[in-house]
Amino acid sequence: MKAVAVTPGLQVEDPRSFQDTERTVPIPGDRDLLVKIEAISVNPIDTKVRRRSPKTPSGSDVIGWDAAGTVVAIGKGVSHFTLGDHVYYAGSIQRPGANAEYHLVDERIAARMPQSLSFAEAAALPLTALTAWETLFHNFQLPLGLDSLDRTVLVGASAGGVGSMALQLARVLTNAQLIGTASRQESSAWAKSMGAHHVVDHRSSLIDQVHEVAPDGVTDIISSQATDLHFSEYAELLAPRGKITILDSPTSVNILELKGKSVSLHWENVFTRPVHQTSDMKVQGRILEDVARLVDSGLVRTTLRQEIAGINAANLRTAHEVLESGTQIGKLVLTGF
Amino acid sequence: MKAVAVTPGLQVEDPRSFQDTERTVPIPGDRDLLVKIEAISVNPIDTKVRRRSPKTPSGSDVIGWDAAGTVVAIGKGVSHFTLGDHVYYAGSIQRPGANAEYHLVDERIAARMPQSLSFAEAAALPLTALTAWETLFHNFQLPLGLDSLDRTVLVGASAGGVGSMALQLARVLTNAQLIGTASRQESSAWAKSMGAHHVVDHRSSLIDQVHEVAPDGVTDIISSQATDLHFSEYAELLAPRGKITILDSPTSVNILELKGKSVSLHWENVFTRPVHQTSDMKVQGRILEDVARLVDSGLVRTTLRQEIAGINAANLRTAHEVLESGTQIGKLVLTGF
CATH class of the missing domain: 3.40.50.720 (NAD(P)-binding Rossmann-like Domain)
Structure with missing residues (x-):
């Protein structure tokens, strides 16, 4: 599968900071969803982890949290989702990230995305x-x-x-x-x-x-x-x-x-529950379900402001540059491989 | 009335750190109780304020919080207490303290003391x-x-x-x-x-x-x-x-x-509510009422461990010395003038 890797510790201006690469599709573990990524958004945590040297919290050079996509495989014990579901989530900082064609997420911290939104509009929401x-x-x-x-x-x-x-x-x-x-x-x-x-x-x-x-x-x-x-x-x-x-x-x-x-x-560290596998970890999936309901009823809207077609090294570099400028309004989303 | 004054900024070993003095009996303001002090206890806040130079938070050189005594006069607007009530309270750090024969306290942060306790046993409790x-x-x-x-x-x-x-x-x-x-x-x-x-x-x-x-x-x-x-x-x-x-x-x-x-x-700063006159300031009086009920029903007991007869400069110096040693178990109380 396609994936975008980072070299931790580099400035965003350095062309080696992001690389397009090929990786093996991961295999779902217990309670995991395998998600075909359709859209991702970037957050300050991405730039922070990228700049942090020498390694990422997960040990993987594929970062990225905040994703929307389609469930294409499920692990043992998954009870809440089925193949074909459109899901959105922020994931866990201690697992490889969502800047890849396929991505694993624990079902307890994911939810079906708002039906009224596109993948791009949905990907803007979960982490924030x-x-x-x-x-x-x-x-x-x-x-x-x-x-x-x-x-x-x-x-x-x-x-x-x-x-x-x-x-x-x-x-x-x-x-x-x-x-x-x-x-x-x-x-x-x-x-x-x-x-x-x-x-x-x-x-x-x-x-x-x-x-x-x-x-x-x-x-x-x-x-x-x-x-x-x-x-x-x-x-x-x-x-x-x-x-x-x-x-x-x-x-x-x-x-x-x-x-x-x-x-x-x-x-407020959004990864506290998934990283520490707290007993109330599924609270996060429920919050995202509530948010989806608020969106579908028209009470809350997506914060998507800027959409860039193509999840690749060049576009992620641009996205990180925008984010590091500190002037971003709402959210910036990348779509499709 | 008799009162014990401190000279802020002095070490407890300095004999000038406490002085026996005479002061005018204060006049109750709106919602104030005038309390004839029967017993007081000392807390780390006392030693901290005494050592703090050059002045106390209240501007008065009479410090001391944690008191038990008898209501002998009430101010306009007092609705919860009457003359002769035995009360206990921690007071406010921004008012003159309880190391004096007569002391003012806002009725909202006082309560009737446990009926099963002596003044000394009650004075050990409120601030803690x-x-x-x-x-x-x-x-x-x-x-x-x-x-x-x-x-x-x-x-x-x-x-x-x-x-x-x-x-x-x-x-x-x-x-x-x-x-x-x-x-x-x-x-x-x-x-x-x-x-x-x-x-x-x-x-x-x-x-x-x-x-x-x-x-x-x-x-x-x-x-x-x-x-x-x-x-x-x-x-x-x-x-x-x-x-x-x-x-x-x-x-x-x-x-x-x-x-x-x-x-x-x-x-947790026990004086936040009285000092800022928060709208829920009376919560403290209610807590002390609940504690009194728990004590009178035998579920909670006084933490009094050491009682010294005589509220005066010499005994307060001793009390502060004990407290500053950091080895105090439970509470130390001084009784009577």
């Missing part, structure tokens, strides 16, 4: 939807409906992949007040279209801007990038017993800034 | 009971009864004041497995008497000792002291999506150690 869902409903424990009327969520970099899904899910399922951050006119407009009640400019100080729309501060913050830069502002803005979820890897935050208000700091 | 309760049930959200069968809580320094209350409350109200840490025979025996199923020695590496009784690691950790020292072990022992609550002020922990398992880090 899972991250947003686990952040909002597992970390923040936002109550559904009117019970969240007293909550205000600040979504950093809200036009990005996770931000776009967090805004949509929170807007549809809760009554929390939603404040996004963005810098450009275009990203601000996108964040509002995704559900933000207000968008503030993260190039300026956030304190006054946020207090203008949320005088008592915010109860919950999602920080997906530049956490080091904004942490002190976040600490000041958070309400007593508030919560912050961090998605990047800050190195200089002072956690004592959270002590006076008993604020809690949460990580 | 609130800290333990908020940690177990607000931070960890331990479910009551059998729903917590899959939880394992590691209680650091479990013979201390907070540890003793956390073990008792968790043992009585949940079915979580409880592992305490202690170093001496005497503290280990005390922790077991408070409810620990197992006690491990925190002078040695915790990993093997804890894994012996909890092969899958622990779901929740309370770290009340030496968090810097044990943090990496805690990160290794915590289960995926586990929780750690920190009570001291570590300066060198690497929070990225918690990322791979999406572990959350919680602070």
